[in-house]
Amino acid sequence: MSEVLKVDNLTKKRGDKIVVDNLSFSVNKGDIFGFLGPNGAGKSTTMKMILKLIKKDSGKIYIDGFDIDTNFKDAIKNVSAIIENPAIYLDLTAYDNLKIVKNFSDSYSVSYDIEDVLEIVGLKGREYEKVKSYSLGMKQRLSIAMALIKNPKIILLDEPTNGLDPKGIIEMRELIKELSQKHNKTIIISSHILHEIEMMCNRVVIINKGKQILESDIASITNKNDLFFIRTSDIDKAIKILNDKKYAKLHKIQNKGITVQSSESSIALLSKEFIKNDISIYEISSNNKSLEDIFIEITGGK
Numbered sequence: 001m002s003e004v005l006k007v008d009n010l011t012k013k014r015g016d017k018i019v020v021d022n023l024s025f026s027v028n029k030g031d032i033f034g035f036l037g038p039n040g041a042g043k044s045t046t047m048k049m050i051l052k053l054i055k056k057d058s059g060k061i062y063i064d065g066f067d068i069d070t071n072f073k074d075a076i077k078n079v080s081a082i083i084e085n086p087a088i089y090l091d092l093t094a095y096d097n098l099k100i101v102k103n104f105s106d107s108y109s110v111s112y113d114i115e116d117v118l119e120i121v122g123l124k125g126r127e128y129e130k131v132k133s134y135s136l137g138m139k140q141r142l143s144i145a146m147a148l149i150k151n152p153k154i155i156l157l158d159e160p161t162n163g164l165d166p167k168g169i170i171e172m173r174e175l176i177k178e179l180s181q182k183h184n185k186t187i188i189i190s191s192h193i194l195h196e197i198e199m200m201c202n203r204v205v206i207i208n209k210g211k212q213i214l215e216s217d218i219a220s221i222t223n224k225n226d227l228f229f230i231r232t233s234d235i236d237k238a239i240k241i242l243n244d245k246k247y248a249k250l251h252k253i254q255n256k257g258i259t260v261q262s263s264e265s266s267i268a269l270l271s272k273e274f275i276k277n278d279i280s281i282y283e284i285s286s287n288n289k290s291l292e293d294i295f296i297e298i299t300g301g302k
């Protein structure tokens, strides 16, 4: 996997407060990378430093191998970003907005055609309407189209689903996945919505008060402990059977059942064993930790 973004010991002070504190992480080509943290954690500040919109105090940032301090022009041509409210002319059509961006991006060697980006974001057929008549979701998709025009390798999205209704959120999620899978973009999404990150991203970094708390694959966070809750007619008998098995381990005895540590295939074996021994099973559910559980644990519930 090749590294397209490397953030190394990044630090930023605001007055005497350290708002980004020695942050290091890297993003690989093709990642949908979640940048997660509660309000005020330092996500936007970090994104702005990556784009050199604000100055860092110390640390290094490399985009596609280019150091933003010494080779910003080569670095930044690989990145597009939607941070805060993107500049869209509401009195112009989507097509005209894209034309303006296209004119700016013509210095980039392989930029997309306007028609292509309209197709990708699903605004084909609506491109000659003034943007002020668009829903928030359509405006958001237009801003992605504008970000896509220069055909960047990386797209930074700051809270991309903020303010969208459920339909808009689903469409945005699908679009982001499509950009990664079909169009080979690396996407970095900042968010405080854990569920969103869990559903969209393959990797995540969690920050709190400017400090990095965790960098990990989503899968290894949520599948670390294969725990299953089993509600049965006879807990004592179930425990006795379980204690004889090597493939599964009793984790906890609960009110109406037991939590068992085991793989998925072993839980299937265990349930057959229970049934063979006349133990009725009323429920088996995966009791794995969600990203939300992990987040609450490491940020102290705030």
Ligand SMILES: Nc1ncnc2c1ncn2[C@@H]1O[C@H](COP(=O)(O)OP(=O)(O)OP(=O)(O)O)[C@@H](O)[C@H]1O
Pocket (backbone or CB within 6 Å): 014, 019, 037, 038, 039, 040, 041, 042, 043, 044, 045, 046, 192
């Ligand atoms: N222009 C500024 N001047 C002073 N302090 C700032 C400025 N911008 C941000 N901060 C402070 O820096 C810290 C990090 O803010 P930042 O906006 O990066 O957090 P965030 O994780 O993006 O949060 P949110 O989700 O609320 O946008 C906060 O304490 C914030 O108050």
